Amino acid sequence: MKTLKLTLAALTVAATGAVAGEGAKMNDLEIAHTAYTAGQLDIRYAHLALAVSENDAVRQFAETMIRDHSAVNQQAGALIAELNVTPQDNDLSRALVAGAAAKRAELIALSGNDFDCAYAQNELGYHQVVNKTVEGQFIPWATVEPLKALLSEALVTFKAHEKHAEHMVAGLTCDG
Secondary structure, three states: OHHHHHHHHHHHHHHOOOOOOOOOOOOHHHHHHHHHHHHHHHHHHHHHHHHHOOOHHHHHHHHHHHHHHHHHHHHHHHHHHHHOOOOOOOHHHHHHHHHHHHHHHHHHOOOHHHHHHHHHHHHHHHHHHHHHHHHHHHHHHOOOHHHHHHHHHHHHHHHHHHHHHHHHHHHOOOOO
């Protein structure tokens, strides 16, 4: 849980501009890269869940994450190709990758219900913060209409993921 909090703190701080510079907003290319990175990381978490978990609810959720985040990332890739631009790596995307590596290391050390609970709680927290960031910063900051539309459409799906994660957490017997 500590790594999740650090990752979420990095996401919150970076998205509000504190990492990029006081009051600085991310540009469209940074937003696109960060959103794509967040999706890729969630896909990696889901593949790990499929490799480790034997819980049907956890496995179903993981399959949904792979399907939905892959679809959104494919749409993002098509938009990038259509606009002929190159997304920009940034402090936030790098913080997400570093935090995810630490979280994966924690998850890999777990098994059974301990893994299922840690994965489910991570997914819930991850979606809560990512959704807040997409809705509160990325969509308002986006200046390219097709990017704004893609983020808005994806947010509907990601909010459904958050609700699904809430139900998954509630259905597990987790300590603390």
